[in-house]
Amino acid sequence: MPIPLFNSVASWFLKKRIHQMELFMKYPNEVQKELLHQLLDKAQKTNLGRLYDFKSISNYETFKAQVPLVAYEDIEPQIERCRKGEQNIFWPTPIKWFAKSSGTTNAKSKFIPVSTEALENCHYKAGKDMLSLYFNNNEDSQMLAGKCLRLGGSKELYQENNSYFGDLSAIIIDNLPFWAELSSTPSQKVSLMGEWEAKMKAIVEETLPQKVTNLAGVPSWMLVLLEKVLEHTQKDNILEVWPEVEVYFHGGVNFKPYLSQYEKLFPKPGFQFYQIYNASEGFFGIQDRNGAQDMLLMLDYGIFYEFIPYDPQNEWDEENIIPLAEVKLNVNYAMVITTNAGLWRYKIGDTIRFTNLAPYRIQVTGRTKHFINVFGEELIIDNAEKALAKVAHQTLSIVIDFTAAPIFMEKGKKGAHEWIIEFKKAPSDFAEFCRLLDLALQEQNSDYEAKRYKNLTLEAPVIHQAKKGLFYDWLATKNKLGGQHKVPRLSNHRKLLEELLLRNV
Numbered sequence: 001m002p003i004p005l006f007n008s009v010a011s012w013f014l015k016k017r018i019h020q021m022e023l024f025m026k027y028p029n030e031v032q033k034e035l036l037h038q039l040l041d042k043a044q045k046t047n048l049g050r051l052y053d054f055k056s057i058s059n060y061e062t063f064k065a066q067v068p069l070v071a072y073e074d075i076e077p078q079i080e081r082c083r084k085g086e087q088n089i090f091w092p093t094p095i096k097w098f099a100k101s102s103g104t105t106n107a108k109s110k111f112i113p114v115s116t117e118a119l120e121n122c123h124y125k126a127g128k129d130m131l132s133l134y135f136n137n138n139e140d141s142q143m144l145a146g147k148c149l150r151l152g153g154s155k156e157l158y159q160e161n162n163s164y165f166g167d168l169s170a171i172i173i174d175n176l177p178f179w180a181e182l183s184s185t186p187s188q189k190v191s192l193m194g195e196w197e198a199k200m201k202a203i204v205e206e207t208l209p210q211k212v213t214n215l216a217g218v219p220s221w222m223l224v225l226l227e228k229v230l231e232h233t234q235k236d237n238i239l240e241v242w243p244e245v246e247v248y249f250h251g252g253v254n255f256k257p258y259l260s261q262y263e264k265l266f267p268k269p270g271f272q273f274y275q276i277y278n279a280s281e282g283f284f285g286i287q288d289r290n291g292a293q294d295m296l297l298m299l300d301y302g303i304f305y306e307f308i309p310y311d312p313q314n315e316w317d318e319e320n321i322i323p324l325a326e327v328k329l330n331v332n333y334a335m336v337i338t339t340n341a342g343l344w345r346y347k348i349g350d351t352i353r354f355t356n357l358a359p360y361r362i363q364v365t366g367r368t369k370h371f372i373n374v375f376g377e378e379l380i381i382d383n384a385e386k387a388l389a390k391v392a393h394q395t396l397s398i399v400i401d402f403t404a405a406p407i408f409m410e411k412g413k414k415g416a417h418e419w420i421i422e423f424k425k426a427p428s429d430f431a432e433f434c435r436l437l438d439l440a441l442q443e444q445n446s447d448y449e450a451k452r453y454k455n456l457t458l459e460a461p462v463i464h465q466a467k468k469g470l471f472y473d474w475l476a477t478k479n480k481l482g483g484q485h486k487v488p489r490l491s492n493h494r495k496l497l498e499e500l501l502l503r504n505v
Contacts, residue, residue, distance in 0.1 A: 091342030099280035126283035151217030302340030387440035422466035
């Protein structure tokens with residue numbers, strides 16, 4: 001089939017999906033209620049289904065009363081039994097894939113079950129929906145006339161006990177339908193390479209001759225790749241390498257700190273940046289409008305949602321957990337999911353806020369374990385990233401990465417926050433940058449402002465400038481290069497910060 005005809009036929013099929021999305025946007029709570037019953041019905045004969053008597057559950061209130069909330073540590077024994085070959089524990093169809101994730105809060109590896117249903121009806125469906133929404137908003141798009149430059153995880157797939165584990169992106173790439181493989185670059189062989197530096201070189205060599213029209217990957221790692229492309233080609237921007245690139249699909253980290261760098265890489269009026277929200281546990285949100293700062297919550301991917309009003313001081317207020325129908329605007333919620341891979345009332349560890357209720361649109365605000373609240377300041381990632389983005393703009397600087405932790409009170413000394421920030425372009429006046437960041441944090445967070453008032457509880461933050469490559473090198477020592485691996489932004493302890501300060505000498 002000629003490429004222009006393939007492009008028009010494919011885009012027509014993708015747009016048909018928009019009508020199905022309109023249904024869950026119009027009847028969101030009915031869709032979620034029906035989905036919960038489908039999940040319970042399918043799993044009622046599993047070990048877990050019998051234990052909690054899924055058969056007797058007729059409504060959400062009963063579900064909430066009979067099935068406990070869990071974190072990964074609570075279900076790890078069940079997952080380990082499944083990894084060793086035992087089936088029908090928490091999901092009726094065989095599970096042989098496990099997405100390995102060390103998370104960002106501890107070094108212990110997590111193995112998240114990935115069922116066939118999750119691959120087909122969540123992850124792959126989301127990939128098609130991402131394209132559908134983009135085409136719906138960009139009628140003249142020629143994206144499918146070329147290829148998607150995808151940047152997945154750096155780990156290969158490993159077989160153990162007749163099951164497979166690896167980065168979620170590696171699992172997805174290894175199981176891609178033929179049509180998706182044909183429209184992607186680099187090849188599966190290169191995409192699944194394990195050694196990050198060798199993989200970068202291979203991707204550059206393999207993708208340069210291709211007609212790339214769109215890109216997909218985590219901003220921090222995609223930036224590394226694109227800078228290597230420019231270094232190899234001696235070009236000034238990516239449009240000089242691939243002139244027909246029109247959109248970058250990104251997720252995994254907040255994009256705001258990277259936006260100015262990407263705008264320089266793609267200096268083209270109307271170039272689109274589309275945000276997605278996916279994780280090892282599922283695919284949750286997709287930007288559904290050009291230029292939007294939020295994402296449509298996807299409600300028909302085999303995921304039932306619950307939400308816990310969240311603040312760092314109270315953390316999991318489990319008594320007040322609510323279904324989607326009861327959420328309110330601009331409240332910070334910890335997200336709980338029940339999925340078609342056998343996760344039941346699982347605390348994923350992400351926090352979100354709703355920006356719209358008809359349809360339901362969300363923004364990711366951080367992680368439940370990533371905050372600083374040693375002195376009652378309740379500083380969350382969203383506060384820190386917004387403040388940092390504002391000050392970087394004010395000082396014409398470019399931030400690559402950062403982390404912060406508390407300085408604890410001792411011997412009559414007041415506490416403070418200590419930061420280490422790596423710049424691509426450092427501010428001309430670093431002291432002024434530090435002053436402005438403190439003020440911006442106070443603007444973002446009234447609790448932090450109160451603790452900083454006249455140095456009542458908190459002294460001014462102590463901020464260090466990181467040497468070039470500090471965070472990259474630290475991730476390399478942890479075997480966390482590539483994929484969705486990232487440095488924890490905020491910590492309530494000093495372990496990470498101390499490691500980085502030692503390496504920064």
